[in-house]
Amino acid sequence: MTFDPSAVRAQFPIFAGANGTALHYLDNAATSQMPRAVLDAIVAFETTSRANVLRGVHRLAEAATEAYDQARRRVARYANVPAEEIVFTSGTTGSLNLVARAFGDTLSAGDEVVVSGIEHHSNLVPWQMLRDRRGVVLKILPVTDDGRLDVSALDRTLTPRCRLVAVTHASNVSGAVTDVAPIAAAAREVGAKVLLDGAQRAPHGPIDIPALGVDFYAFSGHKMFGPTGIGVLWARRAILEAMPPFLGGGEMIRTVTLEKATWADVPHKFEAGTPPIAQAIGLGAAAEWLMRLDWPSVTAHEMRLTQRVLDGLSGVSGCRVIGPSGLQGRVPVVSFTLEGAHPHDICQILDSHGVALRGGHHCAQPFMDRLGVTGTTRASLALYNSEDDVDALVHGLTRAAAQLQ
Amino acid sequence: MSDELYQRAILDRAKSPAHAGRLEAPDATATVDNPLCGDRVTIDLKLDGDRVADVGHHVRGCALCQASASVLAEAAIGQNAADIKAARDQLKSMLGGSDAPGRPWQELGIFTPVRRYKSRHECVLLPFDALSQALGSPKSS
Numbered sequence: 122m123t124f125d126p127s128a129v130r131a132q133f134p135i136f137a138g139a140n141g142t143a144l145h146y147l148d149n150a151a152t153s154q155m156p157r158a159v160l161d162a163i164v165a166f167e168t169t170s171r172a173n174v175l176r177g178v179h180r181l182a183e184a185a186t187e188a189y190d191q192a193r194r195r196v197a198r199y200a201n202v203p204a205e206e207i208v209f210t211s212g213t214t215g216s217l218n219l220v221a222r223a224f225g226d227t228l229s230a231g232d233e234v235v236v237s238g239i240e241h242h243s244n245l246v247p248w249q250m251l252r253d254r255r256g257v258v259l260k261i262l263p264v265t266d267d268g269r270l271d272v273s274a275l276d277r278t279l280t281p282r283c284r285l286v287a288v289t290h291a292s293n294v295s296g297a298v299t300d301v302a303p304i305a306a307a308a309r310e311v312g313a314k315v316l317l318d319g320a321q322r323a324p325h326g327p328i329d330i331p332a333l334g335v336d337f338y339a340f341s342g343h344k345m346f347g348p349t350g351i352g353v354l355w356a357r358r359a360i361l362e363a364m365p366p367f368l369g370g371g372e373m374i375r376t377v378t379l380e381k382a383t384w385a386d387v388p389h390k391f392e393a394g395t396p397p398i399a400q401a402i403g404l405g406a407a408a409e410w411l412m413r414l415d416w417p418s419v420t421a422h423e424m425r426l427t428q429r430v431l432d433g434l435s436g437v438s439g440c441r442v443i444g445p446s447g448l449q450g451r452v453p454v455v456s457f458t459l460e461g462a463h464p465h466d467i468c469q470i471l472d473s474h475g476v477a478l479r480g481g482h483h484c485a486q487p488f489m490d491r492l493g494v495t496g497t498t499r500a501s502l503a504l505y506n507s508e509d510d511v512d513a514l515v516h517g518l519t520r521a522a523a524q525l526q
Numbered sequence: 527m528s529d530e531l532y533q534r535a536i537l538d539r540a541k542s543p544a545h546a547g548r549l550e551a552p553d554a555t556a557t558v559d560n561p562l563c564g565d566r567v568t569i570d571l572k573l574d575g576d577r578v579a580d581v582g583h584h585v586r587g588c589a590l591c592q593a594s595a596s597v598l599a600e601a602a603i604g605q606n607a608a609d610i611k612a613a614r615d616q617l618k619s620m621l622g623g624s625d626a627p628g629r630p631w632q633e634l635g636i637f638t639p640v641r642r643y644k645s646r647h648e649c650v651l652l653p654f655d656a657l658s659q660a661l662g663s664p665k666s667s
Binding site: 463464465469470480481482486489495496524525 | 566
């Protein structure tokens, strides 16, 4: 197998639809684009098999249920876990809130939950809410100067009261990939579970979740070339079975009387109501599409472009990279500041050069405080990006610096 | 093209803003945040009765926000809460497509290129919200 970036890019209609206007899409950490295979899967379902799932016996209902189950199997293969351990949610935020409720409400006052200073608000605020609801103690793993979790602080942060360590697998700001092994080992030592927020890791190749030694893993469809409104929570079957349901309603019950209800088997216990069926099928198609790629080549391509970004930024006056300076232990997400220029002004000017970036606090205000900045500008790459995209970024930034500084 | 958004008039205002810096012993102070982007504007006022006698400001924000605070700080002197509210309403209408306001707010006309960029309207309005809040007047819609 080989990987041809331009052939892959040609599979994404949005780039063909740019009508001669340059589209250098470098906001993939926010939302990635969808390939034809995903769009086709969604349209095929909606036009040939649209029906509710799991209950109907008519032809369309059977087809819809099979397509939904197939999507779960495809996502499970991408994550190397059994399909019945894949819970479909609305996204990473939905997954994290599910754990904060279903697992969190089994905790007692004085139990400890550890997060880090690098987290997206979605992996911080639900735990703050749990703290206020249950009286658990929320502890923070510190961050190093180059934007990584400070694993040297594990020993003094984790105590025998720790029940859960919930951290990002890859930072949406710095691109740093978390060194999971020491975290999993330290958590095991005190009997705590580990949750990884994999939203930024999922687009960059199949995930071997069992090899990570963690207990929960969350990710989103729309960041891995799938639709919005769909995400995944993985946990081992025994953990899912031990957790009470989060939302109650249809699809998640076994029997209901006016007095009480019993729960369906996992994962359905956690999928109350009609699920986002087309979105799940789209995500399944995205996982399948990703599985067919030659990942060593894709990763090499992503890292080559990341190096090109880092080299280009080093030549722009007043530009400072936030986060790891090299390619080790990172995804292709690069944050930077430009002296004398506000991220939103930079993004606006870059937009006029056809370059889509994100500026601001990236839903990680505590991390911004830790770095001593009010916001950063972020270029986040995906497998369909090219040298051209990077060069447009660097050229536009040089222009923006001249204008704003 | 959005380069036209960053015209000389706005950039000059942003780079050397009038009345930048906090006042010593202000009669009124307010800080407002834009929750979408994390921008923050603090306005200090000296008052003469119900009228603004002096303005100081600290802006942690983009060039549009800086420039807006600068124009506002100059034009607000001698104005009362009702005047500021009226000016904010005129500015908002202008961003929606109406003509630029007349004296003493005519310089707000430099922000007409912002019209096309709805996500940036708040950047220009934020200093007005801070000043109105400092004067104790409720923020207009």
